[in-house]
Amino acid sequence: MxxxxxxxxxxxxxxxxxxxxxxxxxxxxxxxxxxxxxxxxxxxxxxxxxxxxxxxxxxxxxxxxxxxxxxxxxxxxxxxPNAHRSHHHLVCSDCGTIRDVHPGGDPLADLPASERFGFTVSGAELTYRGRCPDCAART
Amino acid sequence: MxxxxxxxxxxxxxxxxxxxxxxxxxxxxxxxxxxxxxxxxxxxxxxxxxxxxxxxxxxxxxxxxxxxxxxxxxxxxxxxPNAHRSHHHLVCSDCGTIRDVHPGGDPLADLPASERFGFTVSGAELTYRGRCPDCAART
DNA sequence: TCCTACGATGGACGAATTCCAAGTCAATAC
DNA sequence: GTATTGACTTGGAATTCGTCCATCGTAGGA
Missing domain, CATH: 1.10.10.10 (Winged helix-like DNA-binding domain superfamily/Winged helix DNA-binding domain)
Known part of the structure; x- marks a missing residue:
């Protein structure tokens, strides 16, 4: 492919x-x-x-x-392996499965200079947590 | 305290x-x-x-x-220990130091139902990466 | 085809964390 | 205050994930 x-x-x-x-x-x-x-x-x-x-x-x-x-x-x-398209992750807290997600918004833009403490900020990772349908069914 | x-x-x-x-x-x-x-x-x-x-x-x-x-x-x-006030983290990729940050925006609101894949989403963690002033100075 | 530097091997090593069986103790009841 | 008991503590072994290293093998250029 x-x-x-x-x-x-x-x-x-x-x-x-x-x-x-x-x-x-x-x-x-x-x-x-x-x-x-x-x-x-x-x-x-x-x-x-x-x-x-x-x-x-x-x-x-x-x-x-x-x-x-x-x-x-x-x-x-x-x-x-999907390193080229920018995306974030949704992780199942039970089994660890990961899905790619594409939320709206721009985390980097949401961090004002006053909250950067002199850091050179290079990126942001956004991780959503939850339970996947399989684990929810297994209750 | x-x-x-x-x-x-x-x-x-x-x-x-x-x-x-x-x-x-x-x-x-x-x-x-x-x-x-x-x-x-x-x-x-x-x-x-x-x-x-x-x-x-x-x-x-x-x-x-x-x-x-x-x-x-x-x-x-x-x-x-600061589990009560909602906040996110800014991590130095060199030394691992962590600072609490309070960006604007609401990541959870930015994830539409169509991107949730049936998960019960319980939260979102936002981690900014960069170099802290100390590590940057040490170049 | 030959060379040689770079890659592969696997077993030892290491850090972080969890497990376990036995001993100890905090909180409740008397 | 004492007895009771189930929850907590202990430390060492075990596990998990990953790295290191000396040696052997080989891809790709000359």
Whole structure:
């Protein structure tokens, strides 16, 4: 679908079998996987891939700005392949599922200079919390 | 200053020496401490207090809504005693320092029903990221 | 094809947090 | 004041998530 692989190659990202598989996993699934889930899916295609390699690759994709890291509470970080369109997240407080949302409004514009305490503000993350329909049904 | 202890007692929170010390630490400092920092300050008054006890007490204070848990990336969670006045956070991406901020706007109102995916949305957290003056000066 | 720097490996390590079984104690009842 | 009891505390083990490191392998240029 997307040209993630192609983009990476153009940017000079050294392409190995392992890195390709990690990128393909992220590219294929438009959900928010944990590092462990990425490892599991990658290992399905390339059984000898190592956990450290997956962490390395994910870390570089984050640095390259191709993937966003989403920290939710005490749980494992999740990796969001949809780094290009600006969006925020809706997290289920029971199961940790994440959905992308596009609220109106501009959080950055809502923070006046008097509330910035001399910080150089570079961005804002908005996280909505709630229970997903599945968890609500399971009551 | 505050009546945190009094409130807790009224709510039937069983008061032990350990719990009192943890509550006093949070009540005294209006900063955002990690569990370890709470332990250190508590141990200064009650040397034999155990780490597990601090975690237990913090967990209950969070459940009671007296303290907010603030997860910042891969670092240790921080505990915010200012749970009663609604506010958001400005985090230094270098040193992890947190400041309370009060932006205008209402994130919840900005999320239309069509973007809620059947979730029961209970709240929104807004986290601004940037560099604090100290870290910027240190360049 | 050959080189070589960069990537992969996996096991050890580390930080933060939770779990557990046994001992202790605050609050209530008498 | 004493007895009672269920809730709280303890500390060490266990878990979870992630990083480090020395060694081995290989992608991609010459």
């Amino acid at each position: 997307s040209d993630l692989l192609e983009r990476l190659r153009r940017r000079g990202w050294r392409m190995t079998a392992q890195r390709r598989v990690v990128a393909e996993v992220l590219d294929g699934e438009h959900v928010h996987l944990t590092a462990d889930e990425v490892l599991a899916r990658a290992a399905a295609r390339l059984p000898e891939i190592s956990r450290a390699t997956v962490y390395n690759a994910l870390g570089e994709l984050v640095l390259l700005g191709e993937v966003r890291e989403v920290a939710t509470d005490g749980r494992a970080k999740r990796y969001d | 505050s009546d945190l202890l009094e409130r807790l007692r009224r709510r039937g929170w069983r008061m032990t020496a350990q719990r009192r010390v943890v509550a006093e630490v949070l009540d005294g400092e209006h900063v955002h401490l990690t569990a370890d920092e709470v332990l250190a300050r508590a141990a200064a008054r009650l040397p034999e207090i155990s780490r597990a006890t601090v975690y237990n007490a913090l967990g209950e204070l969070v459940l009671l809504g007296e303290v907010r848990e603030v997860a910042t990336d891969g670092r240790a969670k921080r505990y915010d």
